[in-house]
Amino acid sequence: MAVGRASKESDGVSMAFLQLAEAADQFERYGNAHAARISAIAEEIARAFQMARQDRRSLETAALLHDLGEVAMERDYISRAGSLTEDERIDLARHPVIGEQEAARAGADRATQLLVRWHHEWWNGCGYPDALQGAGIPLAARILRVADAYASSTDSRPYRSALTVEEARQQLISLAGIEFDPRVVMVFLNLPQIEALRSFAQPAPVDQDTGADWNLFSSFQ
Secondary structure (H helix, E strand, O other), X not given: OOOOHHHHHHOOOOHHHHXXXXXXXXXXXXXXXXXXXXXXXXXXXXXXXXOOHHHHHHHHHHHHHOOHHHHHHHHHHHHHHOOOOHHXXXXXXXXXXXXXXXXXXXXXXXXXXXXXXXXXXXXOOOOOOOOOOHHHOOHHHHHHHHHHHHHHHOOOEOOEOOOOHHHHHHHHHHHEOOOEOHHHHHHHHOOOOOHHHOOOOOOOOXXXXXXXXXXXXXXXX
């Protein structure tokens, strides 16, 4: 399922970009529509910041294409060696730069290309590839970082389980001012209840002795 796919198509987002996003999700082995979720979350945050429509469109497209560099690098490594070594995994930190190039090949505008390049920059300057810091990171890239982190943590992968909504929210709070722009985190925490914010964590089992049943979505009530 692609979150908001029909609305994105009608809003001018290229079908080719949507198809690239779905292919990247499958390659990265996400259980659900990862890139489209990020795009939907980023759009809600950008609207709260009253970002101009053209800037929001570049952000939406960057969200769809942000994993292209990682996919390209992993495919290259796997085709040559069959699996990734530890050094190759470290080298994957170059993927935002490769992603910038892949976004250009896909026909994305320059703003989108740069957002793909900067989606791993950290508020404290410890991100990559350019070690941008604070307000030196464009707002759209700061929004993409938060949306990506939340969507990634609340979806399952073959090597880890998804976090619950509350766990993921607490993770963002704990890293505000370090990895994430505190203002963007605050806006995120006050977003309306949209489908893209759901967690895909498995429910905790009911305690048969007490009948307690933990509600994973209590923050939405």
